Amino acid sequence: MMLGPAIELGLPATVLATDPAESAAAVAGEVRIGRHDDEQAVRGLAEAVDAVTFDHEHVPAAILEALEAEGVAVRPGPAALVHAQDKLVMRERLSALGHPCPRWWRITSAEELVDALAQAGGRLVVKTPRGGYDGHGVRVISDPAEVADWAAEHDELLAEELVPFVRELSAQVARRPDGEAVAYPVVQSLQKDGVCYEVVAPAPGLDEAAQERIQSLALAIAEDLGVVGMLAVELFETADGTVSVNELAMRPHNTGHWSMDGAVTGQFEQHLRAVADLPLGATTPLAPVAVMVNLLGGEATDLVPGMRAALALEPALKVHLYGKGVRPGRKIGHVTLLGEDAEDLLARAHRAETLIIHGVKEQR
């Protein structure tokens, strides 16, 4: 999704992909084949470009630190990125900075986990510090035995209280190397089985003061951590309206896909502008409400008949397919609708989603 904006801005993009069949590699004009954790492969990419950025967090910090020490423009830099790579580092840093977090514990022994469970009232969210995504690496436990396998594999685990949230919010901001930064409207996101499923922009019922307060929090985190590029701050909102940080992502994020069609500057263009050190773009929405619904793999393996039916029903529907093989529950695309009434838009977007992922035969 970064390639279209790169073409339009005249910024030549080179993709490093493990396999030529990966969806980005299949459509990019310039592709290098190599692993993101192979120093020679990453170094070869860095030598071919003016700046290096990421669409995931899994490039080892040691590789990025070596490149940065040699003068390569790594954006975001490894000192920022580590807060999206390691949840313990993130919790420690955000807490030290005074940014709101759930209660959390660093777990290095069975005793610490027993203590934390007791302090948290018998239930905890336990996370592997690194490598988790989309619900992987996260378990809700009431007995240490439920993470015995992780305890054996990892020196440290992160434990967090279960936040009694009423909903999840997400705040996206972008920041340039010189500190210039912009904020998008704060959105409401709904997860399904640990995967982002539905986003409403802006978050319904969030008044202007709350919008600004949360945008300021995200901008402060971007500044404090020295982020360059897009930063997504995923948040829990509790019944009293307070928020606490759930996770950070330093790249265009699923909760910001609405902006591709719903804002003057989409998040992929914005990320490129930040990474290329170009002035940032307006984040103004193009309609009062945008809704985004993820397409998670269903019964249909050929998505075209369902897309045809959905587009026929909704001429203003924006369909984005990722060129990935369909597997149950896998993110294979998303749809966006702009309008005025979130409920109506959501109902229509979900109807389109159903048509596309289950195929038109399901609808007879």
Next chain:
Amino acid sequence: MMLGPAIELGLPATVLATDPAESAAAVAGEVRIGRHDDEQAVRGLAEAVDAVTFDHEHVPAAILEALEAEGVAVRPGPAALVHAQDKLVMRERLSALGHPCPRWWRITSAEELVDALAQAGGRLVVKTPRGGYDGHGVRVISDPAEVADWAAEHDELLAEELVPFVRELSAQVARRPDGEAVAYPVVQSLQKDGVCYEVVAPAPGLDEAAQERIQSLALAIAEDLGVVGMLAVELFETADGTVSVNELAMRPHNTGHWSMDGAVTGQFEQHLRAVADLPLGATTPLAPVAVMVNLLGGEATDLVPGMRAALALEPALKVHLYGKGVRPGRKIGHVTLLGEDAEDLLARAHRAETLIIHGVKEQR
């Protein structure tokens, strides 16, 4: 500009380009090298894809007719495309259909040209029927000697009266193979040295009835000629508000670039949807006014410093650079701004244009 939407819709695109350095070839994931007038090259492309379309009109009809006869989906088909390839065929057909045209003459001899000049009051626009673009192949004459070179080279020329137009309009429509069609708002276009330079969408001062009348004309032409894909109908508007057809283009057209950022469905996505026989998208504008200004090559050879300055001044500016080498007067990109006041938007878009094409040093 078709590649970004192709990526998002999940439609794999293959580009046939003469040279790997051509701008589309440089950014496309799949490229074949070959000439558009080499039957084997076009046939090779056709065998690799489900449908063939164009970003110019210069593929010989004989090649397309042969492919179509063999069952290849050529969209638009050669029977439609000839009206964008040959201006005499276009004039003859539109006149026969009763669509408004300037007075015109088929010129096959010096005597016919003398006669036509006399009938037209001493001045004529003479055009080579094929191969012209951006002012090439068009001359205003008052003496047959002024086209003596063309008369020697061409069996036939097209002569047209000089229409006393007050402005030029352009009407874009899209049509699917089954006849489903949609119309974009009619826009005002301004030429500079025969090249499209500035577009305002919708055309200022054109009331709803006139908008609908002109949209209906463009839809009728698309239907009559059997167009599939985008059709641009360039029009002269005279002081009494009547219009006549100037030229036709059967592809995304410069006068429709505003829709990439200014309409729910941009013209490149729309063209792909029509060509892939997907339901067409909403043409609804995203703002009351959109202005588009072309970037024609100026003094700056590196466009980035000027783009940086322009984006800093105008956070909502949409910049599109074509990855082409800069030559004086060559179309190298365009900029778009959305808003409410056409005059204000044009002034700001031209300021951005100046910064980008002449470089920031010019602005001190």
